[in-house]
Amino acid sequence: MQAQSTQRWARNANHEVLAQAFAGLDGLGEEAVEILLGLKALAPAAAGQLILAEHDFSRPLIVVKGWAARVRWLSDGRRQIFDFLLPGDALGLGRGADHRSPVAVVAITAVHLVDAQPVRQAMQQQGPARVEFIDGLDEKARLDELRLLNQIQRLGRHSAYERICHLLLDLRERCGRSDPAPTVFEMPLTQECLSDVLGLSVVHVNRVLQQLRRDRLLEIRGGFAALNDLQALQDICEFYGPTKRELGSQIRVVNGPVWAGASRS
Amino acid sequence: MQAQSTQRWARNANHEVLAQAFAGLDGLGEEAVEILLGLKALAPAAAGQLILAEHDFSRPLIVVKGWAARVRWLSDGRRQIFDFLLPGDALGLGRGADHRSPVAVVAITAVHLVDAQPVRQAMQQQGPARVEFIDGLDEKARLDELRLLNQIQRLGRHSAYERICHLLLDLRERCGRSDPAPTVFEMPLTQECLSDVLGLSVVHVNRVLQQLRRDRLLEIRGGFAALNDLQALQDICEFYGPTKRELGSQIRVVNGPVWAGASRS
DNA sequence: CGAGTTATTGATTGTTCTCAAGGTTAGTGG
């Protein structure tokens, strides 16, 4: 009974969400989609619950609903959030031997998960789904890396003001799957969460948010974020999402020196 | 003649360095090693030269000698270094379609590179080397991600003093392949470089380095770093390298709440 | 309504940045 109902639930889930874990529907064929639709839901994690502890073996999972955070604690209580897992983000789908997670994963809102073990199995066997999954994960891994790189840029070289703009532009792209992404979207992060992603104190986040509100750039209230002036926001923090695909020329291996005088810090 | 001499150079290169690009020799068989030994050297990049521009298509490369940095510039000249490429680190070996690099790559010292295109080809064909390369890259990707996560922790929640300790412990593990890694190792980064990885000003890096020297913890001079008290350094910044494999229990998907009162920021 | 979480405010302290100058070192050509 229970197993059946959770399975039915997964079947009813929008399979587009699951396909996001492989960077979209494009590359997935009949068999792969069938595997995804067969994935079984796990018991939902309530807000605040630990989904995976640091150093634990990670089981393959895909988030279908809710927000989770990848996080680490220092011994004195300082906390760093590395990034967020949103619907369509996966965990532990690497193809190597079982490994331990370098970070903990915690539910921010209630989080619905499906067990992605069948996907891993399909990737270890021959079949059309194997290559599709591997390629999809590869593309997804590129997006994940880009997100970590953007996070490093925020923390390393952005002011508090810029950090908040940059993060919210980033989240906007991930929240709104519509095209163009909406300027108002659901964003359940508290100021405490924001402070832990952005490496700031809660108090300072609060003050900078007020400043941004006064500047009529963005507003966070009641679990929603509203970006009022996208162009201004982008100019402030030089945000370029994964869609920045203009520029760039031919393959170039070695050019002139570029190092000198480049630092402003 | 030229092609022959560059090829001979690559053949003479320690093939253990190349195998590092796949997380070591363990998983590599006869065929894979043969492919690695056949890789052709490219013209070396001088210190300061651009190896790959941001948004350019990246060609598969492996560093066999020297240090490079993955870096981005903001329009006002601020610079962020994301991480370093050391001998045995690869670039553009993802298996997906050709893609543009999200960051620039710049030589810090003179850098010797080999063209890893044959590796990519081997990964697209059937054969024993295919799986070995894919598995090796997978493991390597995990180490790369760990490095980015550590970098985020440094920038987000560490003081300047802790950042420097943490980075140097990290670099030590990567520089000394011997076991245990030596306490003195070659480390060609200038204080300007350090400031751009660590999100600090050059002046402040200089002052904190002096403090660390006075505290007899570490010393950087003449292209070498000396870590005088590993235990103290590790205690200061809670550094855990990729070898931290103790702890951790069984697979655990959902536990009690852990969120409350966790923030110290 | 009441308890707990989340947001806001003020005052103060501290870390880190900026600007500006001087010193050191290593390499180069005469």
Place this chain on the structure above:
DNA sequence: CCACTAACCTTGAGAACAATCAATAACTCG
């Protein structure tokens, strides 16, 4: 061998940004 140059490192003073401490207000949910 020495003057010269260009990186690189060091130092001081002042300012800006963000953290901390402490308290109060607003919201949320049962």
